[in-house]
Amino acid sequence: xxxxxKYTIAVLSTALVILLSIFLPPxxxxxxxxxxxxxxxxxxxxxxxSFQYDTISASDRLYIVSMALGNRSVLRSDYAASIRDKAxxxxxxxxxxxxxxxxxGSSPTELSADSALAACKAELTNIIRDGLGLPGFDAxxxxxxxxxxxxxxxxxxxPQKNVSVWxxxxxxxxxxxxxxxxxxxxxxxxxxxxxKLYGFAFRLAQASAENFDAAALAREFLARLGIxxxxxxxxxxxxxxxxxxxxxxxxxxxxxxxxxxxxFQDGVNEIFVKCY
Numbered sequence: 001x002x003x004x005x006k007y008t009i010a011v012l013s014t015a016l017v018i019l020l021s022i023f024l025p026p027x028x029x030x031x032x033x034x035x036x037x038x039x040x041x042x043x044x045x046x047x048x049x050s051f052q053y054d055t056i057s058a059s060d061r062l063y064i065v066s067m068a069l070g071n072r073s074v075l076r077s078d079y080a081a082s083i084r085d086k087a088x089x090x091x092x093x094x095x096x097x098x099x100x101x102x103x104x105g106s107s108p109t110e111l112s113a114d115s116a117l118a119a120c121k122a123e124l125t126n127i128i129r130d131g132l133g134l135p136g137f138d139a140x141x142x143x144x145x146x147x148x149x150x151x152x153x154x155x156x157x158x159p160q161k162n163v164s165v166w167x168x169x170x171x172x173x174x175x176x177x178x179x180x181x182x183x184x185x186x187x188x189x190x191x192x193x194x195x196k197l198y199g200f201a202f203r204l205a206q207a208s209a210e211n212f213d214a215a216a217l218a219r220e221f222l223a224r225l226g227i228x229x230x231x232x233x234x235x236x237x238x239x240x241x242x243x244x245x246x247x248x249x250x251x252x253x254x255x256x257x258x259x260x261x262x263x264f265q266d267g268v269n270e271i272f273v274k275c276y
Contacts, residue, residue, distance in 0.1 A: 058196070058226045061163045062275065063252030065189060065198045066260065068099035068153035068163075069276035096157050102150040102164065110192040113148040116166035119195030120188045123224055124202065131220035132271070133213075134206060137183075144184040147171040150192060161253075164192035178205035178269050186270065196225050199260070201272035207264070212271070214246035214262040221262070221273050222250060233259070241265075242272070 056064070071094040106112055111119060124139040148168050155161040168188045170176060176184030181203070188200040215232065222230055230250040240247075245263030252258040260275040 056161060059251050060253040062198055062225060063258045064155055064161060064163050065153045065165055066258045066275035067094045067097035070094040071097050072099045098154045098156055100152055102152050106150055106192055110164055111195060116190045117168060120168055120190050123197045127220050127224060131217035142183055142185055144176050144181045145171045146185060166190040166192050176203055178203055199274045201270060203268055203270045207269045207271055209244055209264055209266050212244055212264040218248050218262045
């Protein structure tokens with residue numbers, strides 16, 4: 001009888017728990033009104049290990065774009081030749097960065113394609129006026145055909161560190177000449193959030209090798225990004241084809257350096273700043 005009694009108690013206890021779990025919850029708000037009809041919001045506080053970034057500094061953004069574009073260049077050309085100019089960088093590899101087309105389009109907080117082109121003209125106006133010593137220059141007169149595509153430059157080891165970039169390219173079948181366009185944009189990389197430039201190339205009828213000052217142009221290019229320190233690292237190992245050029249380095253991310261080239265191509269009067 002004792003064994004049967006124990007089994008009976010066990011069955012009844014189990015049945016009671018099941019019944020309570022089914023019928024008790026609807027009655028809880030009747031006893032505690034604080035739980036009834038109230039939306040409870042969980043704090044969105046970020047833990048130290050969450051890897052959420054409120055902002056990315058200008059030097060970090062330039063570095064991320066540079067490394068991503070550098071990886072794209074490696075994939076399109078000879079690896080050894082392309083990697084040589086990145087040797088000064090430490091603590092990272094361009095292979096850990098990606099430059100991918102953003103097919104979703106710009107977000108509400110980012111520039112549209114038209115706004116990016118307008119920002120590009122405004123930035124170039126300031127850079128060319130001060131960097132090339134042409135105080136009367138105005139890039140708003142730019143009217144050569146251009147196409148825009150939105151890309152994301154991403155640190156693949158830390159994907160929340162990414163920069164949206166509008167890439168603007170000359171879209172004509174024949175390269176622009178200074179006879180057709182006194183000022184023609186051939187390429188530009190525009191930050192979709194800030195409107196700042198991370199590189200550009202243009203052809204200008206007023207330009208000449210005699211008046212070209214790579215350091216002055218580099219200084220103005222960085223100044224528009226809010227960066228002031230840089231070093232000239234030009235040597236004879238570069239495969240750069242421009243008539244005149246200088247290589248510079250500025251502080252990048254996590255102790256690494258961002259390398260960029262400022263150059264002038266005689267004959268077509270093309271001036272460029274490229275960070276890849």
